[in-house]
Amino acid sequence: MPRFLRLVAGFLLSLYVLNGTATAQRVGVVLSGGGAKGLAHVGVLKVLEQNGIPIDYIVGTSMGSVVGALYSAGYSPREIEQIVIQPEFQYWVSGKQPADRTFNYITADPNPSALRVGLAVDSSFRTRVTPNLINDVNLNFVLAKMLAPAGAISGYNFDKLFVPFRCLAAEVFTRNQVIQREGSISDAVRNSMAVPLVFRPIRNPDGRYLFDGGIYNNFPTDVMRSEFKPDIIIGVNVGDVAYKKYPFGKDDELLLGSIVFLGADVADTLAVGKNGVFIQPDLEGFGATDFARVRELIDLGEKAATAKLPQALRRVQRRQDTLELAQRRQAFQQQAPQPSFARVAVQGLNDQQAGFVRRFFRRDGGSAYTIDDIEEGYYRLASDDFFRNVYPRIRYDRTSEGYVFQVDARQNNNLSGEVGFVLSSRPIDNFHLGLEYRYLRRFLYQASASVNIGRFYNAARGSFRINVPARYSYYLEPTIIYNQWNYQKTGGLLGRDVVSTQVRQQDLKAGVQLGLSPNYRSRILLEGAWFTRQDEYANVNEISNTDRLDETDFTGYTAAAQFARNSLNRKQYATSGRRAVFTARLVYGREQLTPGTTSLIEEERERYLRWLQVRAFTEQFFPLKNEKQSWGYFGEVMISGQPRFYNYRSSVTAAPIFAPLPDSRTLFLENYRSARYVAAGLRFNQGVVGKLEWRTEAYVHVRHQPLRQGETRRPTATAVLAWSARA
Numbered sequence: 103m104p105r106f107l108r109l110v111a112g113f114l115l116s117l118y119v120l121n122g123t124a125t126a127q128r129v130g131v132v133l134s135g136g137g138a139k140g141l142a143h144v145g146v147l148k149v150l151e152q153n154g155i156p157i158d159y160i161v162g163t164s165m166g167s168v169v170g171a172l173y174s175a176g177y178s179p180r181e182i183e184q185i186v187i188q189p190e191f192q193y194w195v196s197g198k199q200p201a202d203r204t205f206n207y208i209t210a211d212p213n214p215s216a217l218r219v220g221l222a223v224d225s226s227f228r229t230r231v232t233p234n235l236i237n238d239v240n241l242n243f244v245l246a247k248m249l250a251p252a253g254a255i256s257g258y259n260f261d262k263l264f265v266p267f268r269c270l271a272a273e274v275f276t277r278n279q280v281i282q283r284e285g286s287i288s289d290a291v292r293n294s295m296a297v298p299l300v301f302r303p304i305r306n307p308d309g310r311y312l313f314d315g316g317i318y319n320n321f322p323t324d325v326m327r328s329e330f331k332p333d334i335i336i337g338v339n340v341g342d343v344a345y346k347k348y349p350f351g352k353d354d355e356l357l358l359g360s361i362v363f364l365g366a367d368v369a370d371t372l373a374v375g376k377n378g379v380f381i382q383p384d385l386e387g388f389g390a391t392d393f394a395r396v397r398e399l400i401d402l403g404e405k406a407a408t409a410k411l412p413q414a415l416r417r418v419q420r421r422q423d424t425l426e427l428a429q430r431r432q433a434f435q436q437q438a439p440q441p442s443f444a445r446v447a448v449q450g451l452n453d454q455q456a457g458f459v460r461r462f463f464r465r466d467g468g469s470a471y472t473i474d475d476i477e478e479g480y481y482r483l484a485s486d487d488f489f490r491n492v493y494p495r496i497r498y499d500r501t502s503e504g505y506v507f508q509v510d511a512r513q514n515n516n517l518s519g520e521v522g523f524v525l526s527s528r529p530i531d532n533f534h535l536g537l538e539y540r541y542l543r544r545f546l547y548q549a550s551a552s553v554n555i556g557r558f559y560n561a562a563r564g565s566f567r568i569n570v571p572a573r574y575s576y577y578l579e580p581t582i583i584y585n586q587w588n589y590q591k592t593g594g595l596l597g598r599d600v601v602s603t604q605v606r607q608q609d610l611k612a613g614v615q616l617g618l619s620p621n622y623r624s625r626i627l628l629e630g631a632w633f634t635r636q637d638e639y640a641n642v643n644e645i646s647n648t649d650r651l652d653e654t655d656f657t658g659y660t661a662a663a664q665f666a667r668n669s670l671n672r673k674q675y676a677t678s679g680r681r682a683v684f685t686a687r688l689v690y691g692r693e694q695l696t697p698g699t700t701s702l703i704e705e706e707r708e709r710y711l712r713w714l715q716v717r718a719f720t721e722q723f724f725p726l727k728n729e730k731q732s733w734g735y736f737g738e739v740m741i742s743g744q745p746r747f748y749n750y751r752s753s754v755t756a757a758p759i760f761a762p763l764p765d766s767r768t769l770f771l772e773n774y775r776s777a778r779y780v781a782a783g784l785r786f787n788q789g790v791v792g793k794l795e796w797r798t799e800a801y802v803h804v805r806h807q808p809l810r811q812g813e814t815r816r817p818t819a820t821a822v823l824a825w826s827a828r829a
Contacts, residue, residue, distance in 0.1 A: 127420045130159040130332035132323050132374075133166030135316035136340035137297070137390025138195075138399065140165025141186060142383040145403025146338050147179040155414055156422035159266050159330040161322050163315035165340075167269035167294035168245075171287055174260075174267035175252030176435045178428070185248075187396050194244055195393040197237030198671075203481040212673035213552065214534040215520035220487060236301055239484045239492070243477065245288040246496045250505065251438035253287050254498035260284055264434045268329050269294045270315025270322050279318040281325055286495055304493050305510065316341070323373040334418050335378040338403075340385060379414045381406050443471035444504030446479070450512035455542050459483060459511050461571035476507050482575060483509070488516065488540050516540045524556075530768045532556035545570055558768060560586045576618035583611045589770040605651055607755065609635040613660075627664040633657070633691070639751045641700040641815050652698040654752040656711075658691020670723070674764070675797060677732040677787050680722040687715045695748045702815050703748065713743040715758070723785070730789035735782070736762065736801070742777040750811035757809075762801050778806040 131150070133143045143166055150157060162170030172182050185191065193200045256262035260283050271280040271293035282290040289304065293312035296303040303311040319325065320341045326332060374380045383406035388395065407414075446463045448456035463479030465471055471479075484492050493510040522534035536552035546569040554561040565581040586608040613631020620626065634657040641652060664685040670676035694708040723734035740758050747753040757775040761767045762783060766774065783801035790796055812818040 127156075127333045127418060128158045128330070129156050129334045129336060129418055129420075130161065130326045130330050131157050131170075132321065132326050132335060132337040133160065133162040133170045134321045134337075134339045134341045135162075135164025135166055135295075135314065136320075136385075137165055138393040138395070139340040139383075139385045139388050139390060140169060141393070141396055141399040142340050142385065142403030142406070143169040143338055144179060144182050144186065145400040145405070146381055146383075146407040147173060148183065148400075149404050149407035149411065150336070150414070151179055151422075151424065151427070153411060153415065154421040154424060155336075155418050156420055157265055159268075159326065159332055161268045161270075161326045161329065162294070163270040163320055163322055164295050164297070166338075167291050167315065170267060170269065171249060171291045174263040174265040175249050175287065176264040176431050177248075178431060183400060186400075190244075191396070192393060194241045195236075197240070199237070200240065203240075213520070213536065214522040214524070214532070214554065215536060216522040218487075218518060218520040221517040221519070238301055239481075241301075242288075242292065242304075243480055243494050245291055246286075246494045247473070247477075249287040249291070250496035250498070251435070251441075253496075254439050254505070255434065255437045258285055258287075258497075260287070260290075263287075264431060266330065268322075268325060270319055270325065271296075271312035272315055272317040273310065274298075274313050274317070277318075279315065280312055281329065283329075286497065289495065302491070305512070321373060323375075323378075333377075335374040336381065336414065336418075337374040337378060338381045338383075338407075340383060340403075377417050379410055379417060381410050439498055439503070439505070441473045442504045443473070443476055443507050444499060444502040445506055446471065446476075447506055447508040449508060449510045451542070454544050456511075458542060458544060458546060458571060459489075459509060462575070463507070464573050470504055471507070480507075480509070482571070483511070486546070486569075487518065488542070488546065516542075520552075528768070530556065530558040532559055558588055574618050574620055576616060578614065578616055580614045581612070583609075585609050605640070606638045607636075609633060623669050624665065624667045627662070627666070629660075629662045629664070631660050633660060635756075637752060637755045639755060640698070641702075641749060641751055641811075645700060649700055650698040652701050652749070652751065653696040654747060654755070655694040655696070656691050656756065657694075658689065660687060660689050662687040670721075675787075675795070676721075676723055676734075677795075678723050678725045680720070682720040683717070684719075685715075685717045687717075689713055689715065689744075693747055693752075695752070701749065707748055711745050711747075713745060715740075715742040715744065717741075717758070721785075723787075732787045734785040734787075736785060736799075737783075738779075738781045740777070740779050744777045746809070746817040749815050750809060750817040751815075753809055753817040760803055762799065773805075773808075774803065776805040776808050780804045780806075 131147075133140070143162075147157070147169070157173070160170040160174050162168070169182060172185070173179070177185070190200065192198075252263055260267045267287075269282050269290050271282060271290070272278075273280050280293075282293065285307075289306060292304050293306070294315045295301060296312065297314045298317075303313055305311060315322070321337065321339050323335055323337055326335055372380075383399075383402045385399070385402060388399065392399070446460050448459045451459065462483045463471060463475060465475055480492075480494055483489050489511055491512060495508040495510070497506050497508065498504075499506050516539060518538045518540075520534070520536040520538075524530065524532045533555045534552065535555075536550065538548065538550040540549075541547045548567040548569065549565070550567075551564045552562070562584045563581070565579050567577050567579040569575070569577045586606065588606050590605045611631050611633040613629055613633075616628040618626050634655065637654045637656075638651040639654075640649065645651075662685060664683065666681075666683045668679075668681045670679040670681050690710070690712040692708055692710050694706070695703065696706055697703045718739045719737070721734060721736045723732050725732040738760065740760070742758055744757065747756060754772055754775050757777050758779075759767070760774045760776070760779055760781050762781070781801060781803045783799060786798045788796045788798075807819040809817040810820045
């Protein structure tokens with residue numbers, strides 16, 4: 103009997119020890135960096151949580167810090183998965199401006215520039231070139247917005263998050279790693295993912311710039327041990343691995359990612375310890391920039407974690423009840439304060455400049471800002487390249503019982519230069535050069551000048567814009583524009599014989615424009631201007647070098663109102679989005695004819711003309727599911743009361759133009775010039791290889807009472823309708 107009792111006591115003691123060991127087990131998860139490949143972490147976390155494996159601590163670097171921070175902030179793996187598979191995620195990582203967050207009020211009109219370089223010039227004329235890295239406007243705001251509640255709950259102490267958290271950054275000037283334990287979670291994550299030459303570093307509240315933590319420690323198991331001392335480490339490495347042999351055929355594809363992470367620390371597979379679990383997803387063939395392959399990466403993370411699951415279940419004996427975990431997560435999230443903002447603070451500018459920035463944020467109701475008010479103001483501010491480096495911070499202020507939205511709005515790109523050119527087998531080559539200077543005080547002042555130089559087209563433009571933020575932000579812009587076209591030697595397209603009796607056309611316009619944006623995509627323009635236009639032409643198809651050209655001068659005033667809505671993804675050859683423009687214009691001026699040798703009118707003549715012109719235009723594109731194809735439609739209506747000028751040539755020259763293709767404007771096509779017309783078309787775009795695309799377009803153009811040249815070379819109306827088709 104005593105022996106039996108001793109056996110029972112020993113068995114119970116063993117159970118107690120084993121149970122105590124399992125209960126005492128604390129599990130730390132280490133998530134490495136690896137750019138887009140870090141999305142595999144999401145799949146790993148899904149498998150761990152589904153199988154009851156607890157996660158007591160998380161340490162991450164670079165992309166591992168992004169996933170780790172979201173989990174530590176109370177987001178479940180499935181919630182994180184939904185975040186990264188939504189289409190908006192691609193805007194965050196690519197830097198592309200979302201169509202519904204583009205303000206046309208402050209966005210400059212499209213111009214021929216292909217390259218734009220920003221310079222920051224200070225009062226002592228020292229310059230700093232701003233590199234064209236990925237635009238982080240979207241990413242910065244979404245990180246601040248998603249991680250703000252957890253920061254408020256934890257009091258900005260990373261130990262008090264739903265899961266205690268650490269992430270690494272690098273201080274490159276002292277060549278030290280930085281372990282981030284407190285403060286803004288979004289700042290910490292943003293520091294940890296500031297990959298050199300990809301994402302710009304942010305200036306931290308202490309004045310330092312920090313970079314990607316993977317530079318010095320891409321698989322920080324040592325930090326996990328020193329900070330949390332867990333019993334078990336589960337390490338997930340998605341960093342670059344050594345290939346068994348040289349990847350012929352894939353080296354070009356992998357080159358960019360390899361260069362980006364060339365200096366990243368290499369993971370030690372034994373660093374998790376003898377009782378740890380090392381998970382290495384098979385990501386061969388994936389690059390650091392393959393963010394579009396989200397689902398594949400998550401699936402590979404799940405596959406790798408599932409393969410190591412038996413080992414993980416043996417070594418981690420403690421289990422986490424999934425229902426209890428969900429309840430605990432919900433209880434944590436419910437502690438977050440209401441998303442009400444007490445005030446907007448501005449850092450990095452003087453008082454006058456800060457006042458300008460604050461005026462972008464408006465309260466739609468009550469004394470506090472809503473998150474929608476903050477988001478709209480932020481994107482209004484960031485729409486201009488001058489504030490491209492704007493950085494948002496959201497911090498809870500217990501005194502005012504509300505969040506404070508802080509904007510680090512250090513001015514940038516106050517001087518910008520742009521260059522563009524056109525090369526063609528026809529003599530329409532053109533070179534564009536532009537310069538823009540901006541100065542911020544109470545308002546944002548913007549002076550710009552540009553020139554176009556070529557055989558066919560020459561132009562010069564100068565403007566001075568005053569940007570005023572208000573409930574409906576607006577700008578006032580005096581502008582002077584000079585244009586000159588020479589159609590004499592443009593020739594035919596694809597061997598076609600094009601009548602080219604129009605020799606030279608030039609105009610000068612000086613006016614002022616008032617523009618305002620009632621919402622994200624729309625802009626209302628009001629314009630008033632003085633103009634003078636000079637057309638030189640012949641009244642016959644064949645002329646000699648002794649002929650003197652007719653000259654029509656038209657000088658007067660114009661006023662216009664325009665509503666425009668634009669969400670196209672490109673300024674030319676778009677593949678998605680929509681653009682709609684409605685314009686009403688009033689023209690009043692004096693026509694003066696100086697006859698040449700080809701005119702039947704012998705004496706000079708002049709008279710005053712006035713008319714009203716209305717134009718409606720729309721185009722829209724629909725990308726197909728594979729995003730390599732898109733189709734779209736086009737529609738335009740022109741109704742003009744323009745009277746007939748003294749002769750046919752001057753009437754056609756002054757008439758509105760239907761020019762669906764950029765090349766259409768380089769040819770003097772009489773059948774596409776008319777006071778009243780309707781046009782419609784279809785467009786299809788097919789991706790071929792890389793950025794090479796094939797585009798097919800077809801149009802139908804119908805003119806109402808088109809003009810023809812009468813026997814006296816005066817304009818006369820023809821049939822009621824005339825139509826043409828072009829593909």
